Amino acid sequence: MSDTDKDEPAGGQPAQHQPVQPGREHEMTPRPDYAPRFPGSGRLAGEVALITGGDSGIGRATAVSFAREGANVAIVYLEESEDAAETRAAVEAEGGRCLCVRGDVRDPAFCRDAVARTVEAYGRLDVLVNNAAEQHVADEIEDITPEQLEGTFRTNLFGYVYMIQAALPRMGSGARIVNNGSVTAVRGSPHLIDYSATKGAIMALTRSLAKPLAARGIRVNGVAPGPIWTPLIPASFPAEHVATFGTKTPMGRAGQPNEVASCFLFLACADSSYITGQFLHPNGGDAIGS
Known part of the structure; x- marks a missing residue:
């Protein structure tokens, strides 16, 4: 990883696939750029x-x-302990503290515990970033099983609601919530129907919360990324799809995680003090009218 501000080369990635979601970053080639x-x-x-x-x-x-x-940060993760340890090391290398909390955001009791452990460790909670997600390819809506539908909504939407419910009592005026959405919330996806539906719901959730929470001094915004090179990609798609992932964007490539993190940082800090209920769209050039 480097701190240089350079354009990534156009094109896809080596064909690869991971059999388990949400995927493992240490198994990806090339590794995503997070610095x-x-x-x-x-x-x-x-x-x-x-x-x-x-x-x-x-x-x-x-x-x-x-x-x-x-x-200082607390990160929630499902089971990828090796990746979590690498994140903690990277955070500490920047001079911060990192609490790693393993568990499933689909469980409201776990969400309450994660928030409680964060406040216990650091004494406060200023920013909540809802980001955990899963997605599963289905070419036809008839192919979406009840189990897949429920699982996708529980992770992608219920988990956001549970975490917000747990965090709000610990957040005071000036706090921020930033939700991770998707370009699919606006333009849809014929192969990720249930995933796209959850992302549309996240957009509506964000906008619905922004007005009442503004009265409490809490801003709520979102980021709607396009195709980004993350572990979810090889864990979701067949290898031949991964090889061309992102190449249909106007920029001709997938984005890197650090190209999206800057959007989260902007919405989490005072640079965006007069913004709430809005979404940023780091998507490689797709025209979005929402």
């Missing part, structure tokens, strides 16, 4: 962030970016 690209300026100094799915991909890049800006 922050610019020096920190203390924009989150002394603050605490809780990031779900923080062991890898966009969550890891966000955790390291926050640490560079002075935050």
